[in-house]
Amino acid sequence: MNIVRTFGFTAFLCACGFAGSALAQDHHDMKGMDMGSMGSMSMSTGGDVVKAGDLEVSGGFAKAMLPGQPVGGGFFTVKNNGSADDRLVSVTSPNAGEVQLHEMAMKDNVMRMRELKDGIAIPAGQTVELAPGNLHLMFQKVKTPFRQGDKVPVTLTFEKAGKVDLVLNVLSAQGK
Numbered sequence: 001m002n003i004v005r006t007f008g009f010t011a012f013l014c015a016c017g018f019a020g021s022a023l024a025q026d027h028h029d030m031k032g033m034d035m036g037s038m039g040s041m042s043m044s045t046g047g048d049v050v051k052a053g054d055l056e057v058s059g060g061f062a063k064a065m066l067p068g069q070p071v072g073g074g075f076f077t078v079k080n081n082g083s084a085d086d087r088l089v090s091v092t093s094p095n096a097g098e099v100q101l102h103e104m105a106m107k108d109n110v111m112r113m114r115e116l117k118d119g120i121a122i123p124a125g126q127t128v129e130l131a132p133g134n135l136h137l138m139f140q141k142v143k144t145p146f147r148q149g150d151k152v153p154v155t156l157t158f159e160k161a162g163k164v165d166l167v168l169n170v171l172s173a174q175g176k
């Protein structure tokens, strides 16, 4: 039972690119990174820009999954041009049985992730970035592992802006 549990946890981390040798590297990078500046970094992944109400969603991508890997990570940026706070409450995709909203954070020098059951706040006038090592979508029960070059459609549901359809471009397993 212990072995099964440990394996499950490892596979889980793997989806976000923090397993094996990548762990030490990411660990190191995270320490030297000013988390406050991450929100202002712009991704140049070539994804569509989709507008809904005051929201602008851009830079959507997913990471390629290793064969047999059951979960995958997805990322994008949401800009709130309005004067009212909004919230990403749920996400669905025809390519996954379930899509969860996750957050990664360092705790006691260990990178951990947790599900954000209350969704992700998109404050008025701000830009929220879902990015590797930080906030992300976690695709569960994926039948066909994402391959580089694939497109993964998702429907984002916001509290105020409503539903937004977005296509995530699948990049390499490293997210590049």
Ligand SMILES: [Cu+2]
Pocket: 016, 102, 103, 113, 136, 137, 138
């Ligand atoms: Cu996750």
